[in-house]
Amino acid sequence: MTADRKNDHVRLAAAQQRGPSGHNEFDDVSFVHHALAGIDRGDVSLVTRFAGIEWGAPLYINAMTGGSAESGEINRGLAIAARETGVPIATGSMSTYCADESVAETFRVMRRENPDGFIMANINATTSVENARRVIDLIDADVLQIHLNAIQEIVMPEGDRSFFSWRSQIERIAAGVDVPVIVKEVGFGLSRETLSILRSIGVAAADVGGCGGTNFARIENSRRTGPDYSFLGDWGQSTPACLLDAQGVDLPVLASGGVRHPLDVARGLSLGAAAVGVSGRFLGTLLDGGVDELIDQITAWLDQLAALMTVLGAPTVAALTHCDVIVLGDLRLFCLDRGVDTRSLSARSVMKTEEGCAECTR
Ligand code: FNR
Numbered sequence: 001m002t003a004d005r006k007n008d009h010v011r012l013a014a015a016q017q018r019g020p021s022g023h024n025e026f027d028d029v030s031f032v033h034h035a036l037a038g039i040d041r042g043d044v045s046l047v048t049r050f051a052g053i054e055w056g057a058p059l060y061i062n063a064m065t066g067g068s069a070e071s072g073e074i075n076r077g078l079a080i081a082a083r084e085t086g087v088p089i090a091t092g093s094m095s096t097y098c099a100d101e102s103v104a105e106t107f108r109v110m111r112r113e114n115p116d117g118f119i120m121a122n123i124n125a126t127t128s129v130e131n132a133r134r135v136i137d138l139i140d141a142d143v144l145q146i147h148l149n150a151i152q153e154i155v156m157p158e159g160d161r162s163f164f165s166w167r168s169q170i171e172r173i174a175a176g177v178d179v180p181v182i183v184k185e186v187g188f189g190l191s192r193e194t195l196s197i198l199r200s201i202g203v204a205a206a207d208v209g210g211c212g213g214t215n216f217a218r219i220e221n222s223r224r225t226g227p228d229y230s231f232l233g234d235w236g237q238s239t240p241a242c243l244l245d246a247q248g249v250d251l252p253v254l255a256s257g258g259v260r261h262p263l264d265v266a267r268g269l270s271l272g273a274a275a276v277g278v279s280g281r282f283l284g285t286l287l288d289g290g291v292d293e294l295i296d297q298i299t300a301w302l303d304q305l306a307a308l309m310t311v312l313g314a315p316t317v318a319a320l321t322h323c324d325v326i327v328l329g330d331l332r333l334f335c336l337d338r339g340v341d342t343r344s345l346s347a348r349s350v351m352k353t354e355e356g357c358a359e360c361t362r
Helices: 002-018 069-085 096-097 101-111 129-139 151-156 166-176 192-200 214-221 239-245 262-270 280-289 291-312 318-322 329-336 343-354
Strands: 029-031 048-050 054-055 058-059 089-093 118-123 142-146 183-185 205-206 253-256 275-278 326-327
Touching: 002 069, 002 096, 002 214, 029 262, 058 069, 058 089, 058 291, 069 089, 069 101, 069 280, 069 291, 096 101, 096 118, 096 129, 101 118, 101 129, 101 326, 118 129, 118 280, 129 142, 129 166, 142 166, 151 214, 166 183, 183 253, 192 205, 239 253, 239 262, 239 329, 262 275, 262 291, 262 318, 275 280, 280 291, 291 318, 291 343, 326 343
Parallel strands: 058 275, 089 118, 118 142, 142 183, 183 205, 205 253, 253 275
Antiparallel strands: 029 326, 048 054
């Protein structure tokens, strides 16, 4: 049953990738072009730091799969791509391993193929502290991701219906494991209210996991035979909306959900994400083109991100948060209602320069 679900998720998520890539709210974020802002490519560093963690690049392969023979093979390919490109990677939910040890190898393969890489183990918010420690030990994880997926669960025929204990259980896990805990959504977004709660219960960072990409309300709806849930197809906040909403919350944020290309990565970083995660897009490449194509894609994205930072005059990931951006469309309306000041984003490089910001070149 679980193995079938894992295989369904891969098949249906990959099918979503093969559809038209279309508009999402990342398109509502534009950099103001300053023709004399450019710096030298050699002066750009992709290193990013957050919550005491340092990564060589602000891009990671986000949680997807494991728990079936097919998904173990996918994890092997993803882990090889992570090793060859040096990007961090997350497992899919290891809750399946907690229930059935026979699937251990479908996760352990990621550490075997990537012995020195940065690997995040992934569990759900009902996992016991003991099982959280077991999954960390199984793959010698550097970080524990806990996913929040209430919308997916209610649409999933076999999904959970009890969510009240999630907050206290996350707090217990965060206090009971000896690696940093990152809480992530699976594509419906984290509000600033949720981020504040996460901060107060000992979470090290949050991945806002917004909508605009892989859509688990639609995936689960297409798997069910009972009453239709297609009205939830557009539920949630987009990734850029979450990042804008998070301004001022004192918790490091990562961005994933709907990231289609290196410009989306730069947009996410400019809105305050310490790093940007990709699932569906990389899964599609792996399944259609194989591991070599995925390695080429990630390598190209990192190079293209550095190129964008060069023309934007941002020598560091942090410096991207001083680049001027314009927020348009529905995203602007969201900001208006949530009291997020978009105007200050559009001229912040000048403001920062006047204040003497060392990282700004203009
Ligand atoms: C996922 N995602 C996911 N997330 C998680 O925390 N645990 C999981 O087990 C899974 N499983 C999973 C399977 C497949 C096939 C996909 C494509 C995705 C969600 C993923 O980490 C991410 O939050 C969303 O996919 C949104 O990002 P993209 O796909 O739009 O880049």
